[in-house]
Amino acid sequence: MHIDTVRAAYRRYAGVYDLVFGKSFEAGRQQTLDRINGRKGLRILEVGVGTGLSLPDYNPDHTIVGIDASEEMLNLARERVAKKGIRNVESLVEMDAQKMTFEDQSFDVVVAMYVMTVVEDPQAVMNELKRVCKPGGDIYIVNHFSAEKAGLRLKFERMIANFAELLGWHADMPMSPLLSNAGIEIVTIAKLPPFGMFTMVHCRNSDTAAESLLQAV
Template identity: 50%
Template sequence: MSHARLQQPPSKQVDRLAHPRAALDVESVRDAYRRWAGVYDGVFGGVSGAGRKRAVAMANKLPGTRVLEVGVGTGLALPLYHPQKRVVGIDLSRDMLRHARERVESRGLRNVVGLVEMDAEAMAFEDDSFDIAVAMFTATVVPDARRLYREMRRVVRPGGELLFVNHFAAEGGLRWWAERTLAPLSRVLGWHPDFALTDLLDDPRQAVEITECPPFGLFTLVRVPNLALA
């Protein structure tokens, strides 16, 4: 397992700070995904498919049946869960959730026990409500990714698992330049193109597994055990 690709050199970290990204807020995210809801599957479904499949395959292998999918969107991943997993999905966008509910009904997904409009940074669930929490392409969307991480830790039992699939910023080259250039458009896009692993985790060593996903390593699967607080 290598963290090198996800950690930017000090010079680039300074440069990132010198060019702050546009701040996201709840309403800008809702507005963005109101625009994306009708075309999301066609535009993003294919390119994000491999990362989604890998995350759910890992969730299916992990112990425990109570699964929370954070940022469930249109429900593209829901048919992939093992029938024994009892899945609750949350999303901030009611437009995306409408598509997810249609998918659950049309596919007869009885193991999906709830789809709820909810802010991932302030969940209504009690502590230790789930065994596994999965956030696919969500960390770049929320206004405060570390707050998202803390909430996921809170609602997952000690000893459970947190899974993330996300785009993380490149260290250099043409992709890094493009991500830096797009960063001011975060509010329009609805996500942060220049998002780094350190924007999510205080210490990337908290992750026990970091795996690049096709296509071209554009997305990365990160597994973090929910260790009990000392």
């Protein structure tokens, strides 16, 4: 979706976002943060931070920078930070994930949760995640990826893909093309509740081919 369509959609959603998506997206946020929080002193970028639902749960020892395309979503994230007295959020900035203004290799960890199916050019976002992540750093992506093989699920996903603009996300994005061209190593691919509908992919920013784990999906 074009970024103006995204902004218009999230202007409408912002007020009800936590109520509608707070619980249903919780497992992805929690499992991602569990993996990161065992470490200390990381500089983390959260791309598409939204209303900042994850912000209270980062280890206070980490420093968080959040970006989002929607000012309305960011304002709710800023309110959350102020209300909860969260002290490890360095900044929350309006920025397009497809062309970020950060220097190369700025972050130890880069996180993008439930964002890839919303953006117009997921491959551009993937390139940016890699560019701003330090070599050897970690990239976590949580998303709904469509079925890779023919079948009922793929048929259904292609059908609802026609309503992408209305829904605010694309239902028919497969994982392999996005990751196999990204020049990253895939560490883990985990299916998440509810019903394995979402997937968490942990990647390392090194140029080892992504093929082997992808073939196992």
